[in-house]
Amino acid sequence: MSTSPLRFGANYTPSQGWFHHWLDFDLDAVRADLDSIAGLGLDHIRVFPLWPLFQPNRTLIRPRAVEQLVQLADAAAERGLDTSVDGLQGHLSSFDFLPAWTGTWHRRNLFTDPDVLSGQAAYLRTLAAALADRPHFIGMTLGNEINQFSGDPHPDPDRVTPEQAGAWLTRMLDACEEGAPGKLHLHAEYDAAWYQDDHAFTPAHAAREGAVTAVHSWVFNGTAQRHGRTGTATEHHAAYLIELSKAWALDPHRPVWLQEVGAPAPLIPAEHAAAFTEATVANALDCEDVWGVTWWCSHDVSRSLADFPELEYSLGLLTNDRRVKPAGRAIAELVREQRGRTRKPAPRTTALVVDTGDEVTAPRRSVCAPGGAVFEAFARLTADGVRPTTVLASKALDPGHLAARGITEVVTPDEVR
Structure with missing residues (x-):
């Protein structure tokens, strides 16, 4: 069980030029952004190089970009x-950024083509190695929700099998470790990995590969539409994903990083963003083994930039002129309350059975999605004050597994009324 201080951070979205700032990198503007983030009391950022700008050719990783x-x-x-x-x-935020050597005349699968794999591994190894000696470097995440390229609803997917996805994850994580041994290297998927039956990236991949499990909690996935902005399922969605991940984890106390979570308008109106932020984080903190919470995102996207989905413009803790928003004040207050505390949430003793078929490929994982039997039963139990967790059907009668997790009661979705 984790007793280390909780990490609080933000996904860094540059206030000037969004992620296109790498084209006109201005260290003074970056410093001003970082000052505004540090002013909230946060302790880390998550940073996003744009792959085509850093590796425009398969054998060219730009030294100036790495610098x-x-x-x-x-x-x-x-x-x-x-x-x-x-x-x-x-x-990132509905836009794809792929280097020219993976598309059109050079079209090849991102997850299986030997040349693409060697290029990706070299790139990840190079970034990791450049930062390996920095004590403030946490580690590498392979990419931001790169699993969305692997199947529907992407308009031009690079289809793979779960076995191929797993092989890709292993090779890329190994490359990060080669570049920066001993750092916190992981991968991160959007919630199709947990909710979509035929998705190649699986819950087992998420909960078993890499140093920690990353979850990205977005309530525009049907949760807020179904349950409303203050519904139990909405305010506990992040906590649900944290607890759902534990069903597949082999380590009973594997750390879980709430790596992305935000308050998307209009489902969460601006005037309710602070309340949603407070509730979401407080509920996540009621879970054991949380490594940290990293809010999406640091700064709003400027309205001068075109073609973003409407919700993407207003997700920041700060405006794009670096003024603190209500959600930012809520996070800052949570950080002040938690600073120096040692977290030790009580174990969740009631486990909801998750039956998705084969536990490796999870062919019926839609039962975990909004509207699915597991999702709705978890919400009902939570509304009744039960504080549930989850357990795979294959482990539900394993006394050693249950004891290691502190589970004393097991219920099925059909038993929840």
Whole structure:
């Protein structure tokens, strides 16, 4: 069970130029952004190099771009902020960023083509190695929700099998470890990994590969539409994903990083963003083994930039002119309350049975999605004050497994009324 201090951070979205800032990198503007993030009392940022700008050719990783990434991380450290770096961007806020050597005339599968794999591994290894000696470097995440490229609803997917996805994860995580041994290297998927029956990236991948499990909690996935902005399922969605991940974890106390969570308008109106933030984080903190909470995102997207989905413009803790928003004040207050405390939430003794078929490929994992039997039963139990967790059907009668997790009662979705 984790008793280490909880980490609080933000996904860094540059206030000037969004992630296109790498094209016109301005260290002074970055420093001003980092000052505003540090002013909230946060202790880390998650940073997103744009893959095509850093590796425009399969055998060219631009030294100047890597140098700028290191400068950003060093500037963060000067302000008391540790840095986690996502490598393969990949996908950000509805836009795809893939290098030309993977598309059109050079179209080849991102997850299986030998040349693409060697290029990706070299790139991740290079970024990791550039930061390996920095004590403020947390580690690498392979990419931001890169699993969305692997199947529907992507308009041009690079289809793979779960076995191929697993092989890709292993190779890329190994490359990160080679570059920066001993750092916190992980991968991160959007919630199709937990909710979509035929998705190649599976709950077992998420909960068993890498140093920690990452979950990205977005209530625009049908949760808020179904349960409303203050519904139990909405305010506990992040906690649900944290507890759902534990069903597949082999380590009974594997750390879970709530790596992305935000308050998307209009489902969460601006005037309710602070209340949603407070409730979501408080409920996540009621889970054991949480490594940290990293809010999406640091700064709003400027309205001068075109074609973003409407909700993407207003997700920041700060405006794009660096003024603190109500959600930012809520986070700052939570950080002040938690600073120096040692977390030790009580075990969740009631486990809801999760039966998705084969536990490795989870062919029936839609039961875990909004509207599914597991999701709705978890919400009902939570509304009744039960504080549930989850357990795979294959482990539900294993006394050793249950004891290791502190589970004393097991219920099925059909038994929840």
